[in-house]
Amino acid sequence: xxxxRVSVHILxxxxxxxxxxKAVGDALHTLGFAAVGEVxxxxxxxxxxxxxxxxxxEASVRTMCERLLANPVTEDYEIAGVAxx
Amino acid sequence: MKIGIxxxxxxxxxxxxxxxxxxxxxxxAVMLWHKDHDLQHSDVVILPGGFAYGDYLRAGAxxxxxxxxxxxxxxxxxxxxxxxxxNGFQIACEAGLLPGALLRNDVGYRSMPVTIRVExxxxxxxxxxxxxxxxxxxxxxxxxxFAASDELLDELESNGQVLFRYVDAAGxxxxxxxxxxxxxxxxxxxxxxxxxxxxxxxxxxxxxALLGSEDGLVLFESLLVAAHA
Numbered sequence: 001x002x003x004x005r006v007s008v009h010i011l012x013x014x015x016x017x018x019x020x021x022k023a024v025g026d027a028l029h030t031l032g033f034a035a036v037g038e039v040x041x042x043x044x045x046x047x048x049x050x051x052x053x054x055x056x057x058e059a060s061v062r063t064m065c066e067r068l069l070a071n072p073v074t075e076d077y078e079i080a081g082v083a084x085x
Numbered sequence: 086m087k088i089g090i091x092x093x094x095x096x097x098x099x100x101x102x103x104x105x106x107x108x109x110x111x112x113x114a115v116m117l118w119h120k121d122h123d124l125q126h127s128d129v130v131i132l133p134g135g136f137a138y139g140d141y142l143r144a145g146a147x148x149x150x151x152x153x154x155x156x157x158x159x160x161x162x163x164x165x166x167x168x169x170x171x172n173g174f175q176i177a178c179e180a181g182l183l184p185g186a187l188l189r190n191d192v193g194y195r196s197m198p199v200t201i202r203v204e205x206x207x208x209x210x211x212x213x214x215x216x217x218x219x220x221x222x223x224x225x226x227x228x229x230x231f232a233a234s235d236e237l238l239d240e241l242e243s244n245g246q247v248l249f250r251y252v253d254a255a256g257x258x259x260x261x262x263x264x265x266x267x268x269x270x271x272x273x274x275x276x277x278x279x280x281x282x283x284x285x286x287x288x289x290x291x292x293x294a295l296l297g298s299e300d301g302l303v304l305f306e307s308l309l310v311a312a313h314a
Contacts, residue, residue, distance in 0.1 A: 073186040
């Protein structure tokens, strides 16, 4: 078994109102970043886990996302990285 | 009737619920510790408001894995009444006992009185009320925006599972009457079997005129009607 650090991004599902993202986007516009379009605020979770290889580590974290880390009704997740410890 | 009130780490409305059912309703109640696997033969289980587990990750996401939630799910599965108020509603949704999800409000944390309209009286928590009856009670939450897919919302409407809607003084479900951006002004729902009920407003804080409203009493009195039916 090898130790891995798996990063996962969890974001509000597209199309659902994201009040945090909207507030941040409005603030960026106020600061003069006129080119900014939609902004989304989510969570970034880093999990250290043991697995036989990177694919198994990622699969394990995907299961964690389905069961706990992301709400299947309102959120989407993406694995942002899998690195050996 | 015996009412069990689950105390999670971070619950803060369990004493209000206890006051409502014991002092105002005159029923027996018992506090249930979230780590126990024992409902102590409660007829009704209340998941109270608060910030269980600090609302870490998402409101209710961790609390749903508390040991006692297995017994709560069994109780619900066998037709027992479960009532989720505010954080308890969030926990029930996370646990899959109720449909939909509760997202961050569109305008941040809201603590204020609201008016809700009773949409259906055929549940254990609404049967003493009249359809269309408007009740005033407080809300106090930052994540109460009810959300579901359009298909699920349509299904909830056609099944009569939308129990409460935020309305204005005239009883209309307007945008201005909606305190958190909830889809279709939904303040509370029940499951398909109608024995699990959740709502964001706090009826247990509206059981005494001294505290501004006793409109919540009719909902708790419904539990008595259900028990004696």
